[in-house]
Each structure stands twice: as C-alpha cells, then as structure tokens.
Amino acid sequence: MESMQLKTKLGSTIKMNIKITEDKRNDLFARNEIVAELESKTSPKKQEVSELISKKSGKSVDDIVVKKIAGRFGSERFIITANIYNSKEAKEKNEPKKKEKKGAGN
Numbered sequence: 770m771e772s773m774q775l776k777t778k779l780g781s782t783i784k785m786n787i788k789i790t791e792d793k794r795n796d797l798f799a800r801n802e803i804v805a806e807l808e809s810k811t812s813p814k815k816q817e818v819s820e821l822i823s824k825k826s827g828k829s830v831d832d833i834v835v836k837k838i839a840g841r842f843g844s845e846r847f848i849i850t851a852n853i854y855n856s857k858e859a860k861e862k863n864e865p866k867k868k869e870k871k872g873a874g875n
Contacts, residue, residue, distance in 0.1 A: 785809045787821050787849075799859035801826075805849040813838060816822075818849055831857050851855055 791804040805822070807813060813821075815835040823830045837850040854860040 785817075785821060787815065789823060789825065798863045799855045799862070801853045803849075803851050803853060805851070807847045807849055808845050809847065810845060813847060813849075814839060818851070822849075822851055822853065826853055828853050829857075832860060834860065 786808040787805055788802055788807075789805045791802075791859070793802045795802055805820070807821075815838065818835045818838060819833045820828050822828075822833050822835075826833075832854045833851060834854070835849065835851045838847055839850075840847040852860075854863070
C-alpha cells in the first residue's frame with residue numbers, strides 16, 4: 770500500500786494508505802473502473818478519496834467519480850469503487866445528472 774498524506778479544510782493532516790486492487794478499462798464509456806483498498810483512522814469523504822486517486826493516477830480531480838465507499842463498523846479498511854474518465858466531456862456525457870430540488874427557484 771502506498772501511504773499518502775492529505776490536508777483537510779481545517780488544516781490538519783490525515784495519513785491514508787491506498788492500494789488499487791482492480792483496474793478495468795471500459796472503452797465504451799471512455800473510463801477506467803477501479804476498486805481500491807484504503808486504510809484510514811477516520812471515514813474518508815468522497816472529495817478526499819478523489820484527491821488521493823488523482824495523485825496516484827495523475828488525472829484531474831474533475832475526471833474522477835467516486836461511486837462507493839464501503840467500510841465495516843470498527844474497521845480502518847475501506848473498499849472504494851470509482852471511475853476515472855479520459856476527459857471531463859466523457860464524464861458529463863456518461864454520468865447521470867443531479868436533479869434540482871423542487872422549489873429552489875422560488
């Protein structure tokens with residue numbers, strides 16, 4: 770596992786170990802579908818995981834979509850499922866759009 774340190778918004782540093790266990794290429798959707806194992810003292814947020822994968826893969830954070838963070842109660846290990854797109858355009862084309870909340874414009 771590769772150890773990385775990440776700064777939080779509050780200025781503290783979190784140490785996380787990440788190891789990509791599966792990397793599958795999907796040419797139809799212009800993306801790599803990865804499964805990674807992460808060790809951390811605290812539950813990671815999707816933004817933090819995106820930054821770690823970005824550092825490891827060399828891709829922009831904008832091209833990464835974290836699908837799932839699965840952990841067990843009391844465990845420091847998390848299984849991450851994510852997609853790394855070739856470009857921002859491919860991501861926008863293939864990812865579902867977020868729905869707007871009703872009454873947001875009123």
